[in-house]
Amino acid sequence: MTAFAALHRPGEPLLLPNAWDHASAVALAARGFPAIGTTSLGVAAAAGLPDGAAATRGETLRLAPTLGAEPFLLSVDAEGGFSDDPDEVGELARELWAVGAAGINLEDGNGPSDRHAAKIAAVKSAAPGLFVNARADTYWRGEGEGTLPRLDAYRQAGADGVFVPGLTDPRGITELVRHLDVPLNILYSPAGPTVAHLADLGVSRVSLGSLLYRRALGAALDAMADIRGGRAPHGTVPSYDDVQALVRRPRRPD
Structure with missing residues (x-):
């Protein structure tokens, strides 16, 4: 079992914050999170590209080596693998593993x-040590019909864990936990169960998805509204030096 896989414990879930660049990832890791995921929406939006359109393979592969070199464990949100060709997705996985990624999140888009x-x-063949979190989008794009058959198929294909975003009903979560023999990942929702409640339900991983990126964007807009309105903005504001301290300094030549 890899160190990343060992963090997935039913009843004591991995709380996985999702970052969109080096600074956000390192700042979150500095708060004690042993693993950091990326958010495909944040990575795409920061580059001016659409999410979920297989448009950010290059951006993902440029960010992964920077984050993979850090001491935290890295899980990469790779949308659907940026291709419908399994061999191409396997090659992507090989590249991510080579630069230090510990996990990959793959969505089926229903x-x-x-x-x-x-x-x-293909991913498990190309990079056996990479933790595959297989996402079923049945609740995102429908009412959850067909979720179990999909999860079973993904587990049989070699998925190390499964992810069902959009599922917030405690009864439905409990049913999946009882059925599965691999870790269940649930997407945190401010309107859904708390992390403690999800732990009680037997969830093994709780992801934040794009929430932190959207909150950061919202905080910037709120701050500007306050400043324009003559009010001092509220909230945490890292200093210039705090942000500079997050940067990896290049080594001087010997």
Whole structure:
């Protein structure tokens, strides 16, 4: 079992914050989080590209080496692998593993489950040590119908864990936990169960997705509204030196 896999414990879930650049990742890790994920929305939006459109393969591969060199464990949100070709997704996984990623999140977009299963199998063949978190989008794009068959297919293909964003009903979460023999990842929702409640339900991983990126963007807009209105902005504001301290300094040549 890898160190990243060992963090997935039913009843004591991995709380995984999702970052969008080096500074956000390092700042979160400095608060004691042993693992950091990326958010595809944040990475895409920061580059002026759409999320979920297989447009950010290059941006993802440019960010991964920077974060993979840090001491925290890194899980990369790779949308659907940026390709429908399992071999290409396997090659992406190989590249991520080579630069230090510990996990990859792959979403099915509620498309054909056999195609997604083939991608998972290709990833496990190309990078056996990479933790594959297989995401079923049945609750994102529907009412959850067909979730269990998809999760079973992904587990049989080699997924190390499964992810069902949009599911917030405690009864539904409990049913999945009882059925599965791999860690269940749930997306935190401010309107859903608390992290403590999710732990009681047996969840093994709680992701934040794009929430922190959207909150950061919202905080910037709120601050500008306060300043324009003659009010002092509220909230945490790291100093210039605090942000500079997050930067990896290049080594001087010997």
